[in-house]
Amino acid sequence: MNFSRVLLSLPLRRQTVIGALVMATVLYIVYQFIFVAELTESSKPQKHDDGTQQAARWRHQELMSKKHPKDLRPRKVNEMHDKAGVAAEGNGKGNSGAEGKREAAGKKKNAQNDIQNVKEVKGNQESKLTFRCEKSGKIISVLKLNDNYCDCPEDGSDEPRTNACANGRFTCLKHTKSFPESIPSGWVNDGVCDCCDGSDEWKMKKPEADLPLNLQRRIGRFLSPCPDQCPDAL
Numbered sequence: 001m002n003f004s005r006v007l008l009s010l011p012l013r014r015q016t017v018i019g020a021l022v023m024a025t026v027l028y029i030v031y032q033f034i035f036v037a038e039l040t041e042s043s044k045p046q047k048h049d050d051g052t053q054q055a056a057r058w059r060h061q062e063l064m065s066k067k068h069p070k071d072l073r074p075r076k077v078n079e080m081h082d083k084a085g086v087a088a089e090g091n092g093k094g095n096s097g098a099e100g101k102r103e104a105a106g107k108k109k110n111a112q113n114d115i116q117n118v119k120e121v122k123g124n125q126e127s128k129l130t131f132r133c134e135k136s137g138k139i140i141s142v143l144k145l146n147d148n149y150c151d152c153p154e155d156g157s158d159e160p161r162t163n164a165c166a167n168g169r170f171t172c173l174k175h176t177k178s179f180p181e182s183i184p185s186g187w188v189n190d191g192v193c194d195c196c197d198g199s200d201e202w203k204m205k206k207p208e209a210d211l212p213l214n215l216q217r218r219i220g221r222f223l224s225p226c227p228d229q230c231p232d233a234l
Contacts, residue, residue, distance in 0.1 A: 133157055156185055161202070163188040173199040174233040191224050196233060198226025 129142035133152035140151045146161040156168020163170075168185035172195035175181040179196035187194050191207030194200050201224040209223075216222045222229075 131158060159185060161188070163190075170200055173197055174230050176230045176233050179230065189224075193222040193224060193226035195226075196230035197228050198222075198224075201226045 130139050131142050131145055132139055133155065134157040135154040136152060138152060140158060144151050145158050148159070148162045148164045150156060150159055150165035150168070152158040153165060153167075156165025159165045159168050160171050162168075163185040165185050169182045170185050170188050171182045172180065174195070174197040176196050180194065183194045183200060188200050189203045189205065191201070191205065204225040206225070207223050211223060
């Protein structure tokens with residue numbers, strides 16, 4: 001018996017229902033085929049990823065099993081470095097090196113040239129320089145000298161080369177009878193040459209009001225940058 005004839009012999013409503021069921025069955029079968037195909041394709045990369053992850057784990061275990069130093073330099077270089085460090089520690093109090101002594105002496109000398117109240121305090125392995133404020137007696141590090149911050153506001157003795165302290169005094173590097181030996185810190189780097197050697201204008205910034213050089217010579221006052229008017233003075 002032919003299936004199409006059976007459908008034609010059935011009433012119209014029954015034919016519609018059966019046709020819909022047949023179409024749904026066909027679509028379901030097609031969907032199952034597509035789903036199985038996609039599942040097969042998606043499972044292939046997953047296997048590949050699993051293999052990659054497993055290989056990475058093996059590589060990690062292999063690297064962890066090897067003993068390697070944190071310092072990747074050659075062994076001979078490390079040994080030489082260690083020997084040099086031991087030798088330096090052994091000679092720390094005796095012959096620590098001429099260069100180290102010269103450098104420490106140079107730092108101390110420069111600090112004492114600027115400020116007289118510098119003393120050396122020896123620590124365990126290194127020397128530390130401190131400065132005592134003239135009026136308050138406050139102890140500060142030499143690194144805070146002339147850092148453009150007033151640590152000794154009572155006298156401004158820690159800033160002899162800047163204008164950070166309102167009541168501080170700047171000492172000229174050289175002076176003569178016709179020029180002052182020291183000036184208020186507020187005059188430092190103000191664009192006007194007050195010291196005979198121009199050491200108070202060490203920033204050499206030009207002022208806004210620019211006067212001709214011949215006029216400056218006539219009145220005997222110079223603007224920054226300052227000429228050295230006392231080359232032979234001490």
